[in-house]
Amino acid sequence: MALVVQKYGGSSLESAERIKRVAERIVDTRKAGNDVVVVCSAMGDTTDELSDLAQQVCPVPPQRELDMLLTAGERMSNALVAMAIHALGAQARSFSGSQAGVITDSTHGKARIIDVTPGRVRQALDEGYIVLVAGFQGVSQDTKDVTTLGRGGSDTTAVALAAALDADVCEIYTDVDGVFTADPRIVPDAKKLDAITYEEMLEMAGAGxxxxxxxxxxxxxxxxxxxHVRSSYSKKPGTTVAGSMEAIPVEQAMITGVAHDRSEAKITVINVPDHPGEAAQVFRAVADAEIDIDMVVQNVSHLSTGRTDITFTLPRSDGPRAVAVLEKQRQKxxxxxxxxxxxxxxxSLIGAGMRSHPGVTATFCEALxxxxxxxxxxxxxxxRISVICRDTQLDDAVRALHEAFDLGGEEQAVVYAGTGR
Amino acid sequence: MALVVQKYGGSSLESAERIKRVAERIVDTRKAGNDVVVVCSAMGDTTDELSDLAQQVCPVPPQRELDMLLTAGERMSNALVAMAIHALGAQARSFSGSQAGVITDSTHGKARIIDVTPGRVRQALDEGYIVLVAGFQGVSQDTKDVTTLGRGGSDTTAVALAAALDADVCEIYTDVDGVFTADPRIVPDAKKLDAITYEEMLEMAGAGxxxxxxxxxxxxxxxxxxxHVRSSYSKKPGTTVAGSMEAIPVEQAMITGVAHDRSEAKITVINVPDHPGEAAQVFRAVADAEIDIDMVVQNVSHLSTGRTDITFTLPRSDGPRAVAVLEKQRQKxxxxxxxxxxxxxxxSLIGAGMRSHPGVTATFCEALxxxxxxxxxxxxxxxRISVICRDTQLDDAVRALHEAFDLGGEEQAVVYAGTGR
Structure with missing residues (x-):
């Protein structure tokens, strides 16, 4: 008997009808002879609606209370899926993150999981139940307060439970068929990948x-x-994320895919004195505001002035704050x-094959x-190779690279609406 | 410094605007120098909406999961009120029933509180916070599962916390000005009572x-x-429920008010053999179906047949089930x-004064x-005196008794729409 952890995103759960369909899939997995643990996101737009309500009563809500509010969403979807399973004649029990032993630090809004003690989950499995665990949430080890894990938190809950329970696989159900060589909305012949290593997937995720x-x-x-990343709306196998690229023979390594990101902005600090430590001051100011920067370039110093320009990218949502922080330090x-x-x-172009194919950077630049x-x-x-270009040229860039590296498949990719958390 | 427990019903919290007004009242109470613990019901119709959703995915949802689902409502309203308090510059922390130490038995859907261990509430009060506790919910001592307390559960949470914290008063905020001599929607000159004893209030509540x-x-x-029962929409004092009627001098005891109830039905079982134990069989059959009966009459036996009729009242919602249960036992x-x-x-007419005024029953029957x-x-x-009459005559009966016992006030009572849980 295998132990399968499944995670369903919000769009797969946005109505009573969809909840029933998810329940059918869960019960089928159980009937196939598996132990099943399920992690659910909040239904549809619940989280956004609750955030709006919070804004209406308090412009900057305290994070502890926001976490208490938002975690209600996953408790509800979880309990509803348990009921839908019951309606199909199977037995299910739902647990909150805290009840399932998801222990985190105290950073409300983006807590990190520091331990998982799934004693109650294990016991319920042993008693023959299908177990539901509310995603995206845990309990702080120090304060015993309810915490949330931040964006993608339900996926992390599922993987953390799979690790703690030594599950055979963690299935992430989403609204696409798997991981593609590029976004099928931009590249119609983008190909679904059957398998990808952790390292490649990390680079793909980091690249957008x-x-x-x-x-x-x-x-x-x-x-x-x-x-196993797969679609909630079909039975087709998706993409398996597993294994290390070190284990892949060099001659089999390939170019994996093209990723893109529209969420960044670019800041250039002009005429910084080119002495040791000046650049550090720029980055220290931004870091102290807890803003993560991504790519960095420092131009060659203008010999005549002894000054240089520093350019970096950062999340667009942090842009105005970073500018304000820097303006304050201009004199200093x-x-x-x-x-x-x-x-x-x-x-970005990603692929373990890059290591063994020296011409990749040249082909990349020529294609663009x-x-x-x-x-x-x-x-x-x-x-990985990443470049920043004009946002208006981004789709062209993705298509050009996808074609230059011959990543396309033979059939059109299927695109579904909506996206999960 | 006094410790005040306040409870707000769902209609007082049905929108962001109303939540802000509730927060203002809470902060005012704090600024007046009190420690404040607040129990909130779920916003507006949240509980009904969640129950509907449950019905859609499962016709008879398991009670454990229904409790997990419904308790989300109070967590949300609680967290939102905490945020609204924060927006007014005061400090608040919200706790779930479980976090606040509301320990219950395992009867999902109508659990009974068996202990309250409010250590975290006390600590937060000591640290200067206003404390919010989610009403209507607790945690089972045996299973550690989330439970609900059934109808009126948030009121019970507030009173239980007030008892455990040795609070000076438990204020129940609702959509009426207090306890009235009769329902002001039926009797326009019904008078708000300033005070009422526990015994009288028990009889009033039991009578509808x-x-x-x-x-x-x-x-x-x-x-x-x-x-202290009072209105969320005004600053006027409401009705204090306290003290024993034993402590009231007989000559000061009065008729308290008229209560009515439209939620009952009447069952008559005809020609039951009038032997010892036959009536008991009727009541045992109904009790085994967990149906509570209210009033009972057994007619004098017909001497010629040795048979009798048994009549009783019960909640209308249990009526069809009770009939089915009895039909099954007809032969036996x-x-x-x-x-x-x-x-x-x-x-019903209620009042401690009845004990010392022998003519009450006579006046009661004459008035009707x-x-x-x-x-x-x-x-x-x-x-208390209660009678069953035709439902079409109920309003007339309430008005007649209210007038016969001279319970009216001088001003019109104010009636608000909606009702809390």
Missing amino acids: AKVLMLRCVEYARRYGVPI IGFEQVVYDEHVGKV ADAGVNIEIISTSEI | AKVLMLRCVEYARRYGVPI IGFEQVVYDEHVGKV ADAGVNIEIISTSEI
């Missing part, structure tokens, strides 16, 4: 692929939990100007040049 | 007055918690027929006769 969140993949990699750091640019996009896309910043890792 | 639920009053009486018990009648109403109301069943306690 939304199908899995970075933290969930990191967690799965650390504990060796195989993830001694730069001339901060230029803020929201009209950028990032496109042929498509008329100007590269503003370029950065690389062992298995 | 909806302002406080029976269990909550029982709890308050047992632990001597003074209740040996009666002739079950007659079911939904078109009945109950009117003068109003053309026929009495079908009559039952009395030390401080």
Whole structure:
């Protein structure tokens, strides 16, 4: 008997009808002879609606209370799925994150899981129940308060439970068929990948692929939990995320896919004194405001002035705050100007095969040049090349790279509406 | 510094606007120098909406899961009120029933509180916080599952917390100004009572007055918690429920008010063999189906046949089930027929003063006769007279009794729409 952990996103649960269909799939998995643990996101737009309500009563709601509010969403969907399973004649019990032993630190709004003690889950499984666990939530080890795990939190809950229960697989049900070589909404012949390593998936997620969140993949990699990303709306196999790229023979390594990201902005700090430590002051100011930066370029110093320009990218949502923080330090750091640019996009090529194919960077740059896309910043890792370009050219860039590396399949990809959490 | 427990009903919390007004009242109470613990019901119709959703996925949802679902409502309203308090510059923390130490038995759907261990509530008060506790919910001592307390559960939560914290008063905020001598929607000059004893309030609640639920009053009486029933929409004092009628000098005791109840039905079991134990079989059959009966009459036996008729009242919602249960036992018990009648109403007169005024029953019956109301069943306690009449005559009966005992005030009572849980 295998132990399967399944996670269903909010769009798969947005109505009573959809909840019933999810229940059928869960009961089928049980009937096939598996122990089943299910993690549910909140129904449809529940989380957004609750956030709106919070805004109406308090412009900046305290995070502890926001967590108490938002976690109600997953408790509700969880209990409803348990009832729908009951209606099909099977037995289910739902647990809150706290009851399921999801122990976190006290960082409300984006708590990290520090332990999972699923004693009650295990016992219910042993008694023959299908177990439902509310996703996205835990309980703080120190304060015993309810916490939330932040974006993609339900995926992380599922992977963490799979690790703690030593599950055979963690199935993430979503509104796409799996992980694709590119976003099928941009590249119609994008191909579904059957398998991808943790490292490649990490780079894809970090480069903007939304199908899995970075933290969930990191967690799965650390504990060796195989993830199966698949569609809630079909029975077709999806994409298996497992294994290390170190284990793949070099000659079999390939280019995996193209990812893109529209959520970044670019800041250029002009005429920074080019002395040791000046650049550090720029980054320290931004870091102290708890803003994560992504790509960084420092231009060669202008020899005549002894000054240089520093450019970096960051989440667009943090942009205005970063500009304000830097403006405050202008005198102290001694730069001339901060230029803020929201009209950028990032496109990345990912693949373990890059290591063994020296021509990849050249092909990459030629493909973009042929498509008329100007590269503003370029950065690389062992298995990834990313560039910043104009946002208006981003779709062209994705298509050009996808074609240049011959990633397309033979059939059209199926695109569903909506997206889960 | 006094410790005040406040409870707000669902209609007082049905929108962001109303939540803000409730928060203002709470902060005012705090600023007046009190420690404040607040129990909130779910917003507006949340509980009904969640029950509907449950019905859609499962015709008879398991009670454990229904409790998990419904308790989300109070967690949400609670957290939102905490945020609204924060927006006013005060500090608040919300707790679930479980976090607040509301320990119950395992009877999902109508659990009884068996202990309250409010350690975290006390600590938060000591740290200067206003404390919010989700009403209507607790945690089972045996299974550690989430339970609900049934109808009026949030009132009971408030009273139980007030008892455990040794609070100075438990304020129940509702959509009426207090406890009235009769329902102001039927009797326009009904008078708000300034004070009422626990015994009288118990009889009023048991006789159908909806302002406080029976269990909550029982709890308050047992632990001597003074209740102040008042309106969420005005600053006027309401009705204090406190003290024993034993402590009131006989000459000061009065007639308290008239209560009515439209929720009962009447069953008559015809030609039951009049041997010892036959009537008991009728009541045992109904009790085994967990149906509570209210008033009972057994007619004098027909000497010629040795048979008798048994009549009783019960909640209308249990009526069809009771009939089915009795029909099944017809052969065994040996009666002739079950007659079911939904078109009945109950009117009751309550007051400690009844004990010392022997003419009350006579005046009561005369008043109903003068109003053309026929009495079908009559039952009395030390401080209450109740009768069953036709439902179409119920309003007339209430008005006739209110006038005969001179209970009216000088001003029109104010009636608000809606009702809390």
